[in-house]
Amino acid sequence: MSQELIYLTPQWRDEAERRLKESLTPEKMNFITSSMSNIYLNCPGGGSKFLFFKFVDGKLDSLQVGEGEPPEAEFKITGDYETFAKISRAELGSQKALMTGKLKLKGSMVRALKLAAIADRLNKVLSEIPAKY
């Protein structure tokens, strides 16, 4: 597909789910069971949004986009919408965003380190979705 989708809209979510299920097999996801909420502050038009992922035994179990309080997750990453957008456009590395305090991670760093490569795989798939921010 070449049509650009608006980031974090239901259409973008559907495309993200399709691509994640297609690209990330349970093997590639190391059969993990984990969950993560990205909290987007200062979204265009104001307010905040969330993007919630849940994997069970390496399979994408839930992918939600919404406003307000996200579901409970093992990891919570909070930052400005623009920071996430820059990461998605490959203008900023997620590691650098964390190390400069542009993103804040809540959750066990020990567990996060084990999942860092998996998160990179996931982000790569999402960054390939043609999107408008």
Added chain:
Amino acid sequence: MTSRLENKGPFFIDFPARIKAIQEEMAKEKIDVYLGSRLRTLSWTLDAFCPWRSFVVIPAEGMPAAFTFVIDAARIADESWIDEDHVFGFVPMGGQDQIELISDYIRDILKNRKGRVGIESGMSNYLPEGNLTHYEYERFKEALPDVDFVNSYTIIDKLSMIKDEGTINRFREASRIVDVGHKAVYEAIQKGGWKGMTETEIAGLAAYAMRKEGSEWEWSYTGGNEIACGYRTGLAGGACTPATRKKLQAGEPLMVDIHAMFMLGLGDHSHNYLIAPVSDRQLWHAQNFLDIVNLTLKTYKAGVTPSSLAEEMMAFAEERGFADYMVPGFEHGIGMMGDEWRIGINDGPFPFWTNPDHIYQENELIICAIQYACPDENIGFRYENPIVIQKNGCEPLSKYPLTVDEIE
């Protein structure tokens, strides 16, 4: 190092009970969360060696959580009795630096209400003590503006003073290992084996022998195994001799003070030698030293105090004519790794120093430490041995024969 899998049998320590005891004291002092940062507190609560800046957060109920530099967090989770979900690694990342990570954790415990957090503040001669720094304190205050911080280290100090059987057994095993190290040193230096050897070489061969027996490291922050030969044995008031490249010489004394660690229990024993030819004057000094060590060991028991013991020993030394060579102190504190400073709790006339009137109780564990030094004659001896205070005496944990060995 320590592994929860090993934490059975004679070396078992009931860590959940320790945490419960801390929580009971916290309740009495109306403390909602205890934020421990001292190495002694970390060892005593986590049963893991924490060499990097680390913290333990103890809630009013339930499991404690450990926080350390992320590179060591997985090991601590592996070795501690607490589970992986309660060990956190901090890194310089948003939300993951030590102040924010710990503040968030405390905020969650307090459920965003006001509360009292116990901290560990004070001073020590012991470099790795680990009191909360002024900077850390200021940052935590900023991060938790509704929290009252209260100095609460006495909770741990009181609870850890009398040793349980598992702790004492770990010290017994560390002392057994130290004795193996002493035997290895003796075998290496006897019959001329000392010729050409340096202090560092002796430190290393003792370390190798002890490691083979299961010692985790030569734990002392004073340079691991402390070895002194010649004039270095008699440095005035000296009781700290990290090994140097100094070579052993005929006609000189040699002091071997070695350290082993077993499951955070610490071995610390010194043995002394005279390298032939030995003069009558050297033998006189050696006999003085042996006599005062023997008398000190006979005197230690529940009910005596550091000052009463010192007065008695110094009177003996004066009567025998060697008081000028004695350091008038006969002990230092000891506990699980990180607790190597004062005796008892902080209740003496000088803050954070041993209270000279501390009354020893049964099952206190201390290092009987005696330093004999005659700088003018380039000779000195050291005695250190962990002892368990008993009702009518004491149990020296190192069983290595008390002698000053003459070696050819």
